[in-house]
Amino acid sequence: MGARDKLVIPKKFIKKYGEKFPLWSYSKINTLDNCKHEYYLSRVKKLKSEDNIYTVSGTCAHDIIQDYYENKIKYNQMADLFETKFFDIEISDFRFSSDEQKNTSMRNKYKSCVKDFFLTHKPIETKVLTEKLIWVDVDGHVFMGYVDAIIKDQDGNYNIIDWKTSTIYKGAKIKLHGKQLLLYALGLHQMGVPLDKIKVAWNFLKYVNVTYKQKNGKYKTTSSERHKWVAAIKTPLKKDIKSVYNMEDWEADIKLEELISANSLDGLDEEIQNKYKLDDCYVYAEVSEELVNELKRDLVAGIEEINERGDEEDKWNREPIQPKDEFYCNVLCGVKRHCKFYKAYQEKNKKYQSEEDKLLEEIDNILSL
Structure with missing residues (x-):
């Protein structure tokens, strides 16, 4: 978002409220709801907020979609462009998780799902x-x-x-x-x-929406992550496999596992494939x-709450960070490096971890006697 002096403010607001008036955004109020102290650091003290893996990867996807609908790139360029841009994210310091194995799993799933969107997205036909x-x-x-x-x-x-x-x-x-x-x-x-x-x-x-017709004639839509959408329809799909191919239950289970593993209905009879319709979610x-x-x-x-709190730091204090807040504070908060509550939480965790390691070492010594 550009600076205020670059905005063309509608004349009706200038006429009604004068040349200078506060500009608000939903994100400002949302920050207040998420964490009072984060609001103070980012909005009152105006400390620069750092990006995280979700803002960077989200912006990457948004930009590609925008470029496509502004006719800057062609449809068949989107997936390759995403893969190229996402590679820069993969080799950066941004992480989905501090645990390396979990980070790799989350990153691969994210990449697979979003790339599939760009390969299968049904273009909006109107302007x-x-x-x-x-x-x-x-x-x-x-x-x-x-x-x-x-x-x-x-x-x-x-x-x-x-x-x-x-x-x-x-x-x-x-x-x-x-x-x-x-x-x-x-x-x-x-x-x-x-x-x-x-x-x-x-x-x-x-995600992808999978729609299929049930025995009662009604249509059902199931939303699923793109990398495992076949697993989301395994119950009706198994019934179709048994019916069309006249398979025993155990034979249908084997075939179903193959399809789930491939995450595709390729190779099945068209009668089955055509029953399941995939759409954007x-x-x-x-x-x-x-x-x-x-x-x-x-x-x-x-x-009103923001105005009442003013600019004094002690009016923007929050409760001590709890384990339930850890994901937001550790991953999503852009000013955590400046947050005294986050630093206190880290120190508490280090002390707890140190005591736990010491206890485990004592137990190990006893068991080795």
Whole structure:
């Protein structure tokens, strides 16, 4: 995101709020919700936030998709381009995990799934607006943000799409993480688009939707990580194998394991292959006036809390870091090097590990007597 002086602020906001007024973003409020002290370090003290493996790899995928829809690259260049760019990430210091074996496994899975997306992505056929800057007035507070993609479908609906390389959202997480997309929906609504004509969704790049027809005639869709999508349909697939090939149960199990291992239905009869349809994994969040009003209350409450805390460090303290916070603090927080709470947690862990090693050594000595 560029500096404020490079932004072309809509005249309606300047007319309403003057030349100088605070600019807000959803990420600011989200940082506050994630960790108060992180907000202080990154937003109040304005310490530079460091990238992590997820921001770097996510940006890599986003840029390729954007370049494709802006006609800068061709469809068949995406997968190779991703592999080339991801190689730079593989040889960098960025890690999915501090454990080398786990890091290798996670990295290979990530690479395989995202590359498969670029090989099989079904292009959006209507015009795609990429990285569209959206301005939103939230009860007197001006928010701005960039939308990955906006498309108008054949039914006249405006679809706000966020390309996502994270783990898929399900259940309550859809509403929780949908707040950012809901904010952008409000921005479109304030531009004159009826709220009931706006849809918001994520396209989870690492996942694929598998749709098949059940015996009752209804269709079922299952979302699965791309590197193991065949395993996700093993129950109906086994029934199809037994039926089409007249196999015994044990024979079908052997065939099924082969297909799961290859993660492909290649070689099966077309009658079976055609039964399973693969699509990009779009997950939609609800858009309603009630949810928009709830979002506005939450955002305003966040702004009020930020203003009340001011710029004194002791007003931005947090509870000591617990094991449940470790992934966020260790991997996702960009200012952990400056965080006194993170340093305290590391020192506590070092002391605990030292005591544990000492105890294990004493036990080993006793057993060796």
